[in-house]
Amino acid sequence: xxxxxxGVLIAFFCPMLIGEIIGEYSFDNRYFFNSGMQGQERNHSxxxxxxxxxxEEENSILHFKPKLRKDNEDNERNLIDIQELxxxxxxxxxxxxxGISKEFWGVTETTHRVDIINQTxxxxxxxxxxxxxxxxxxxxxxxxxxxxxxxxxxxxxxxxYPGNDGRLRQPMIIDTDNPQYLSSAKNKRVDFxxxxxxxxxxxxxxxxxxxxxxxxxxxxxxxxxxxxxIPLYEVIDQTGFEFQYLVGSLxxxxxxxxxxxxxxxxxxxxxxxxxxxxxxxxxxxDLGWIVEANHDDRLPSSxxxxxxxxxxxxxxxxxxxxxxxxxxxxxxLGFLLEASxxxxxxxxxxxxxxxxxDTNEDNEEFKLFQSYKEDDFLRFEFIYYIGD
Amino acid sequence: xxLLNLGKNFFIFSILISFVSCPIWANKALEIAILNDQNNNGxxxxxxxxxxxxxxxxxxxxxxxxxxxxxxxxxDGDKSIAIFESPRDVKGVAILSYAHKVKSDDQWLYLPALKxxxxxxxxxxxxxxxxxxxxxxxxxxxxxxxxxxKLIGEEDYLNLKCFVIERTPLDPYSGYxxxxxxxxxxxxxxxxxxxxxxxxxxxxxxxxxxxKLYEGFFWxxxxxxxxxxxxxxxxxxxxxxxxxxxxxxxxxxTQNSLKRSR
Numbered sequence: 001x002x003x004x005x006x007g008v009l010i011a012f013f014c015p016m017l018i019g020e021i022i023g024e025y026s027f028d029n030r031y032f033f034n035s036g037m038q039g040q041e042r043n044h045s046x047x048x049x050x051x052x053x054x055x056e057e058e059n060s061i062l063h064f065k066p067k068l069r070k071d072n073e074d075n076e077r078n079l080i081d082i083q084e085l086x087x088x089x090x091x092x093x094x095x096x097x098x099g100i101s102k103e104f105w106g107v108t109e110t111t112h113r114v115d116i117i118n119q120t121x122x123x124x125x126x127x128x129x130x131x132x133x134x135x136x137x138x139x140x141x142x143x144x145x146x147x148x149x150x151x152x153x154x155x156x157x158x159x160x161y162p163g164n165d166g167r168l169r170q171p172m173i174i175d176t177d178n179p180q181y182l183s184s185a186k187n188k189r190v191d192f193x194x195x196x197x198x199x200x201x202x203x204x205x206x207x208x209x210x211x212x213x214x215x216x217x218x219x220x221x222x223x224x225x226x227x228x229x230i231p232l233y234e235v236i237d238q239t240g241f242e243f244q245y246l247v248g249s250l251x252x253x254x255x256x257x258x259x260x261x262x263x264x265x266x267x268x269x270x271x272x273x274x275x276x277x278x279x280x281x282x283x284x285x286d287l288g289w290i291v292e293a294n295h296d297d298r299l300p301s302s303x304x305x306x307x308x309x310x311x312x313x314x315x316x317x318x319x320x321x322x323x324x325x326x327x328x329x330x331x332x333l334g335f336l337l338e339a340s341x342x343x344x345x346x347x348x349x350x351x352x353x354x355x356x357x358d359t360n361e362d363n364e365e366f367k368l369f370q371s372y373k374e375d376d377f378l379r380f381e382f383i384y385y386i387g388d
Numbered sequence: 389x390x391l392l393n394l395g396k397n398f399f400i401f402s403i404l405i406s407f408v409s410c411p412i413w414a415n416k417a418l419e420i421a422i423l424n425d426q427n428n429n430g431x432x433x434x435x436x437x438x439x440x441x442x443x444x445x446x447x448x449x450x451x452x453x454x455x456x457x458x459x460x461x462x463x464d465g466d467k468s469i470a471i472f473e474s475p476r477d478v479k480g481v482a483i484l485s486y487a488h489k490v491k492s493d494d495q496w497l498y499l500p501a502l503k504x505x506x507x508x509x510x511x512x513x514x515x516x517x518x519x520x521x522x523x524x525x526x527x528x529x530x531x532x533x534x535x536x537x538k539l540i541g542e543e544d545y546l547n548l549k550c551f552v553i554e555r556t557p558l559d560p561y562s563g564y565x566x567x568x569x570x571x572x573x574x575x576x577x578x579x580x581x582x583x584x585x586x587x588x589x590x591x592x593x594x595x596x597x598x599x600k601l602y603e604g605f606f607w608x609x610x611x612x613x614x615x616x617x618x619x620x621x622x623x624x625x626x627x628x629x630x631x632x633x634x635x636x637x638x639x640x641x642t643q644n645s646l647k648r649s650r
Contacts, residue, residue, distance in 0.1 A: 022479055054650060061648055088648060095644055104503045129502070142642045199494070204507055246509050248561070278515040279563075284619075286515055313516040315442055315450045317478075345450075345475045385476035 021386055023051035023065065028381040032167055034374040040165055046071040050083065051386055059090040063101075069124070076163030076176070077123045083133045094141045100133040103151075105195055105208060106255055107244045108270045110292045110305045110323075113255040114240030116210045117151065117193065123160035126168045126372075132157045146198030156187040156213045159231065168375050172229045175222055181213065182234040189213055189235070197242070206242040211235075218262055236261030249276045253292075266297035272305075286311040290323070300366050301329035307336070316341045330367050331360040346387075352379040417537035417553050423576040425532045427607040433459045433636040434606075437628045442520050445620040452518050457649075459636045465489055466529050467641035471649050472518070480650040483508075484641060489533040492559065495524075498646045505643050514563025520623040521592060521614040523563055526583075534558060540568065545579055548572040575599075577607055592616050602632050 029045040048069045055062040065084035071077035086099030103117040111128075118131035135154045140147070158179055162169040183189045191212020198205060217231035238259040245252045254271040272292030280287045290307040307323035318341040325334035335357070340350035355376045356369045440452040453473035460466055465487025472481040480500035487493045492510040499506065513524040535555035543552050550570040557564055568582040578596050585591040598610035612625040639645065 022476070102503050106504075140644055142639075142644050147643055199507070201491075244507060246507065249509050249512060251507075251509055276509065276512050278512050284516055286512070313519055315444075315519045317519060342475060342477055348477050383477070385479070387474075387476040387479065 021051055021053055023386045024383050025049050025386070026381055026383040028379060030167065030377050030379040032375060032377045034376065036167055036169075037171065037371070037374050038164065038169075040167055041073050044071065044073045044167060046077060052084070061088040062086070063088075071166075074123070074163045074166035076161060077166055079121070079123070079160070081121075081132050083131075085133070093143075094139055097136070097138040097140070100135050101138070102131050102133060103136075103138070103149075105206070105240070105242070107204070107206075107242050107253045108255045108272065108292055109253075109274065109290050109307070110272075111255075111270045111294050113257045113268055113270050114206075114208055114242055116208075116215055116238060116240070117153065119157035119159055119215050121160050123162050123166065132160070146196055148196045149194060151191075151193040153191040153193065153212060156181075156189065156191075156233065158187070158233075159215065159217060167377070168372055170229075171371050172219075173225075173227055174219070175225075175228045175230050178222075179217070179231045179233060180220065182232070183213060187213070187233075195240075202246040204242075204244040206240075208240040208242075210238045210240075214259075214262060234262050249278070250274075268294075268296040268298075270294050284313045286313060301327050301368075303327040303368060316343075327368050330365040331358070331363045332367060332369050333357040333359055334369060346385055348383045348385070350381045350383075352381070353377065417539040417551075417555075418532075420539070420551050420553060420571055420576065421532050421535070421537050421555070424571050424578060425530075427575065427577060427605070429460070431460060431603070431606045431632050433457070433634050434608075434630065434632050435634050435636075436608075436630045439626045439628070440518065440520055440522075441624045441626070443622045443624070452520070457634070457636060457640065459638070459641055461486075465493065465531055467638070468529075469641060469646060469649050470527075478518075482646050482649050484643065484646045485528065486641075487529045487531065489531045490558070492561065493528060496643060496646060498649075500650070503647070505646060510561065513561060521616040521621055522623055522625070525563055526594065526614065535567075542573075543570070545570045545572075548574070548579065550579065575607065577609075589618075591618055600630070602630065606632060 026048045027045070028048070029043065032042045032044070035042060046069055048067065050065060050067040052063070052065040063084045063086055067079060067081045067083045069077065069079040082100050084101050086097050086101045089096045105115045105117065106112045117136070118134045120128050121130040121132050122128065124130035134157060137152045139150045158176060161174045161176060164173060181187060189212060191210070193208065193210040193212070195206055195208035212235065213233050214236040217233050219229040220232050222228040222230050236259050238257055241256045243254040251274045253273060254269065256267065256269040258265060258267050270292055272290065274288060274290050276286055276288040278286050288309040288311065290305070290309065293302055293304045295302040303325055305323055305325050307321060310320045312318035319339065321338040323336040325336070335355040337353040338350065340348060342348045356372050358367065358369070358373070435455070435457045438454040438456055440454065442450050442452065452475065455471045455473060456468065458466055458468040468485050468487070470483045472478045482498045484496045484498070485493055495508040495510055497506045497508050513528065515523060517524050517527050535557055538554045540552045540554050543550055550572050553569045553571060555567050555569055563585065564583050565586055565588050566584045569578055570580040571578055577599055580596070581594040582590055583592040583594065593615045595613045596609040597613070599607050600610060601607055608627065608630050610627045613622060615622045
């Protein structure tokens with residue numbers, strides 16, 4: 001992993017030589033209302049540095065973005081990652097990207113079913129929005145028949161998990177140092193993927209396929225220590241379909257995947273809508289509604305999410321998002337709060353909160369939030385943006 | 389059958405209708421609108437840097453910076469990309485728009501932190517743009533076909549002899565019921581617009597100033613001010629480094645180009 005340290009050195013010293021640097025430095029503090037189920041601390045803070053450099057010439061672009069994270073409690077949450085280090089070449093009829101990058105696929109808001117190019121950094125956040133850089137060669141065509149991206153993915157990144165001292169973790173200890181692979185090439189397997197998307201007036205669709213090492217592992221119990229589980233990364237084939245239709249202020253969305261390679265073939269889908277009311281009650285505030293249901297063949301239930309986003313449209317870009325997750329079968333509720341605003345020209349502040357509530361403890365169905373029972377938290381994040 | 393097949397000839401059809409209902413005035417007003425539009429035609433492509441000053445009631449100013457690229461599309465609305473430069477937290481956020489003459493525009497928003505391109509519902513165009521007094525609608529291009537016109541009269545404005553035209557947005561999602569437009573008689577440039585909200589209240593006044601002529605035919609205002617009479621706030625848009633003929637092509641206005649258009 002020494003190339004990572006080299007990258008970090010380049011990141012911090014090169015910008016001074018070659019010009020423009022942007023990116024962010026952030027400090028975050030999570031306060032948990034209770035001690036962890038395994039006795040973990042209540043207060044967890046971390047510091048993240050992610051500067052970015054862009055170099056641009058007529059037909060090529062170089063982008064470099066390392067990310068460093070230091071956590072005061074959980075060693076597994078420390079991170080040295082290259083999020084972006086790629087070169088884009090613009091050719092007559094296509095563009096080619098070589099290097100490490102992040103690629104997002106999808107249309108829904110709560111769960112990203114089809115998004116599969118990058119590994120998820122679950123140590124950073126349990127919502128699955130944070131990703132690790134993936135080495136790739138991507139060739140992209142954009143014509144009247146749509147946008148076609150072809151990927152060859154080199155090398156595999158293991159999923160991160162909160163460690164023993166971390167919060168929002170599973171009760172079993174995950175032995176991330178000894179992952180198992182089904183492919184004989186282990187984490188060196190070359191994976192392939194494509195995604196085609198197009199729009200027809202108010203309709204947007206995309207079809208994708210991924211053939212390679214599953215980003216999401218299954219777990220096997222360790223032979224040496226029965227309290228430990230080991231991530232098992234199998235080779236999968238996953239076909240994805242995305243759909244979005246706009247009718248006025250309403251966006252109807254759906255993402256469906258079908259995956260084989262991890263025991264039986266299964267289907268998972270997220271579907272719902274987003275509706276925005278512009279200028280509520282004659283004010284300049286916008287109120288958005290997000291309703292999404294999540295189906296997964298592997299789970300006994302389909303939890304639904306209802307969210308509402310209030311956008312103030314003020315000079316500080318103030319936003320508040322509130323959401324409720326409800327699982328009918330287990331009778332569990334989760335409350336989510338996210339609020340953010342800009343401070344001056346350089347900075348921003350955000351607050352995030354999560355509250356888990358088991359409304360019926362006598363209910364003996366599979367509990368989604370069982371292991372997060374003591375993990376209600378409030379998180380404050382202060383971000384400083386680098387720039388002139 | 390003929391009537392049912394009107395489709396894209398709806399515009400011509402609506403002109404015919406207005407001929408019948410108000411023969412002279414509508415004809416004259418449309419002619420003025422077309423002459424005004426010609427000041428903005430044939431430029432092929434343009435680029436500019438924009439500074440937007442948002443001024444509150446107390447006079448405090450905050451500044452936003454954008455870069456703007458535009459490509460003329462014959463027989464349809466223009467393609468454009470607006471790239472946010474500041475404040476720093478929105479740097480790299482960009483909007484790709486395909487304007488259309490009659491049907492709703494297509495718009496995509498790029499969020500660099502998520503690396504996500506998101507289609508925006510064009511109905512939401514009446515909302516504020518970047519926290520300013522300009523709405524998304526005020527920011528889009530004023531295609532002739534988007535309105536119905538009526539000549540109200542003539543009036544002097546800033547020592548210029550002007551036509552005063554009432555134009556009614558045809559898009560049902562417009563935030564306005566009508567607009568009064570002052571167009572001078574010499575160069576057919578818009579100098580002032582009164583914007584009336586859905587309750588027909590005179591909500592905002594837009595002023596176009598510091599026109600400069602490029603290449604002998606393209607008029608560009610270098611200062612556009614939007615005054616909101618309801619909340620006492622205003623926003624001033626200043627244009628710099630206006631450049632025509634950058635050699636842009638359709639390939640500079642795609643979702644891929646949006647992702648790398650920082």
